Amino acid sequence: MLPTVDHPRLKRSAVEARAYQLEGVAEALECSTLLVYPTAAGKTAVSAMVVAEVISDGGRAVMLAPTVGLVEQHKSTLTNWLTGEVSVSTLTGATAAEKRKPLWNSSMVIIATPQVFHNDVLSGLIDPSTIEILIVDEAHHSVGSHAMGKSCDEFIIRGGEKILAMTASPGYSKSHVEALCRRLGIDRIHTRSSTDSGLKRYLSDLELIEVRVEVPEELVELASPLKQWQEGLIDIERRLGRYVHEGKVTYSGLSSAMERARGAISRGDGTAFASVSRLALALTLNHLINHILSQGVGAAREFLRRKSSESSASKKSTRAFLSDNRVTDLRNKLDALDEVHSKIGTVRRLVSERLRRSPESKIIIFANFRDTVASIHRAIEGIEGATPLRFVGQSKRPEGGLTSKEQIQTISEFKQGLGNILVATSVGEEGLDIPSADLVIFYEPVGSETRTIQRRGRTGRRRQGDVVVLIAEGTRDEAAAIASHRREMAMMKSIHAVRRALKGGPINYSLLGSFSIEDIGGEIDAGRFIKNEREANKYEFPKAEEAGSSMAISVIEEEKRAKPAAYRPSGQSGLDEF
Numbered sequence: 001m002l003p004t005v006d007h008p009r010l011k012r013s014a015v016e017a018r019a020y021q022l023e024g025v026a027e028a029l030e031c032s033t034l035l036v037y038p039t040a041a042g043k044t045a046v047s048a049m050v051v052a053e054v055i056s057d058g059g060r061a062v063m064l065a066p067t068v069g070l071v072e073q074h075k076s077t078l079t080n081w082l083t084g085e086v087s088v089s090t091l092t093g094a095t096a097a098e099k100r101k102p103l104w105n106s107s108m109v110i111i112a113t114p115q116v117f118h119n120d121v122l123s124g125l126i127d128p129s130t131i132e133i134l135i136v137d138e139a140h141h142s143v144g145s146h147a148m149g150k151s152c153d154e155f156i157i158r159g160g161e162k163i164l165a166m167t168a169s170p171g172y173s174k175s176h177v178e179a180l181c182r183r184l185g186i187d188r189i190h191t192r193s194s195t196d197s198g199l200k201r202y203l204s205d206l207e208l209i210e211v212r213v214e215v216p217e218e219l220v221e222l223a224s225p226l227k228q229w230q231e232g233l234i235d236i237e238r239r240l241g242r243y244v245h246e247g248k249v250t251y252s253g254l255s256s257a258m259e260r261a262r263g264a265i266s267r268g269d270g271t272a273f274a275s276v277s278r279l280a281l282a283l284t285l286n287h288l289i290n291h292i293l294s295q296g297v298g299a300a301r302e303f304l305r306r307k308s309s310e311s312s313a314s315k316k317s318t319r320a321f322l323s324d325n326r327v328t329d330l331r332n333k334l335d336a337l338d339e340v341h342s343k344i345g346t347v348r349r350l351v352s353e354r355l356r357r358s359p360e361s362k363i364i365i366f367a368n369f370r371d372t373v374a375s376i377h378r379a380i381e382g383i384e385g386a387t388p389l390r391f392v393g394q395s396k397r398p399e400g401g402l403t404s405k406e407q408i409q410t411i412s413e414f415k416q417g418l419g420n421i422l423v424a425t426s427v428g429e430e431g432l433d434i435p436s437a438d439l440v441i442f443y444e445p446v447g448s449e450t451r452t453i454q455r456r457g458r459t460g461r462r463r464q465g466d467v468v469v470l471i472a473e474g475t476r477d478e479a480a481a482i483a484s485h486r487r488e489m490a491m492m493k494s495i496h497a498v499r500r501a502l503k504g505g506p507i508n509y510s511l512l513g514s515f516s517i518e519d520i521g522g523e524i525d526a527g528r529f530i531k532n533e534r535e536a537n538k539y540e541f542p543k544a545e546e547a548g549s550s551m552a553i554s555v556i557e558e559e560k561r562a563k564p565a566a567y568r569p570s571g572q573s574g575l576d577e578f
Helices: 019-030 043-056 068-081 097-106 114-122 147-157 174-184 217-239 251-266 272-294 297-309 316-323 325-336 342-357 370-380 404-416 449-456 476-501 526-537 548-561
Strands: 004-006 033-036 061-064 088-091 109-112 133-137 162-167 188-191 206-213 362-366 388-391 421-424 437-442 465-472 516-519 522-525
Touching: 019 033, 019 043, 019 188, 019 526, 033 174, 043 061, 043 068, 043 133, 043 162, 061 114, 068 088, 068 109, 068 404, 088 097, 088 114, 097 114, 109 114, 114 147, 133 147, 147 162, 147 174, 162 174, 174 476, 188 476, 206 342, 217 272, 217 325, 251 272, 272 297, 272 316, 272 476, 297 316, 297 325, 297 370, 316 325, 342 362, 342 370, 342 437, 342 465, 370 388, 370 421, 388 404, 465 476, 516 526, 522 526
Parallel strands: 033 162, 033 188, 061 109, 061 133, 088 109, 133 162, 206 465, 362 421, 362 437, 388 421, 437 465
Antiparallel strands: 004 516, 516 522
16 A cells, blocks of 8 residues: 655545655745646646645645636545645636636635636736646646636736646647746746656556558548549649659648748749649648548548638638539538448457456547547447447537536546446547546547647556557558657657756755655655655666676676666667667
8 A cells, every 4th residue: 555645734645645746746836847747647646735735824726727627627636635624616617707706715726717717817806916826737738829828927927926837748849848838937847757767656557559450442432533633733833843752742742842832922933823722722632631541431521511611611712622523522422421441340349359358448539520439439339338428529510519517427427437438539638537447549640749648648547558549551640650659759858958957956845844654654754755765766786796807797797788778867768769
């Protein structure tokens, strides 16, 4: 049994004691901190301990979460972990404005969606200078015009004290991590990877399996006229010297050709206007072809429906595309087809096999599009022992999505065992705490390292889990899988580079004076516990048994057998990884 953290504001034995988390708490209490842990490593536990310390000193804490489902989840967790007299309130768009001000004034802990917080700061319902710490969950959203970023802007401008920003994936490039830190006023980065010796023993093993499938002949035939159309456009651009990539047409090749065409326009070349139009059409065809080949009928249908309903449908080029005989014929054929992609059969096989071996298993299947989710849901409904639930975002379309209330209800049903398979779009990627989900299926790989990490983090939270990625051969799936892996490796390097550049001295363990650790051997202060854990987890270099030259030989032989990773700094890649 793991030792637990004791604190005046935490219920006894509520939080397991982990040294790296206590270090994160100390850093967060000292200054604005970016906390980067793998999914399921305990970011919520760190935030709970920080909140407990803040309110013990008479301060107030606000937590922002990007979805209503996450807001409710955090409320449940903090209510269960903090002592009963602590008032924990939630504020979402469903909370009437006249009810929000009394809650802001009376609550010690408030969990809110960023849009509500931003609006209430602007309208004067809450003064950020009265908040000791703003906890930002899924902090990678704090970019651009997202309400999360604007909320942090207002908090800093109006005198807010500290920010604790939490994420598993802050971005793959150094510039992206730097920009995130600048916007959130971050002074320190506290990070641990899944290979860290102090963290690894707490994480369940994940087995990542890539399953390659052939694209059905029916879909190849559907895409064939579009490919010929695209090749005709690109042939013209090749002769003009604007499309210069060899081999099959790719998104990167089209993007670079578009840059050349726009550059030619800026230099006064009138012929480049036609090139821009041709390349824009080729890009649209490229997306549609990839939808057909890598995802199937449902995704292609949704792509064309989006094209016809989006505001750009008023453009002449979009109307011309949709009215073309080749597109009209494709839409008619898609409407007459059920889902025929090989991935559907593979999903059925994976689900059937898992439920046959482990009837108590829980499974999550991710797909990019609602139509694909619907096709998968229909395909697995008849499998013995399968009770699938559909989990999608909100939508104004009649056949569309789930309300926030319905999303919360769906997750609750999944947790309670009323359903054992969750078929979800991207809305299910972040923050779902489903302890017993032990298989995740990616219907397609995603090129984003953030989304890959979030999806993968839905399994292995309490026990060993499997992650299966379906890859359609000869499609963009293959490039997306490679891109995701490369970006994930680059992300760790970027985090450590930015961390080293930030000013920050040693961790001030005196800030943990209110915390103690309860174990079967008795109670110990947090600083001593961390020191003991570090000693237990440090790498021991091999010792030679003999002196002199024989000792040197022995050490050399031992080091040859040691893995190179043992000597590299955390986050640094080795030659073998390239």
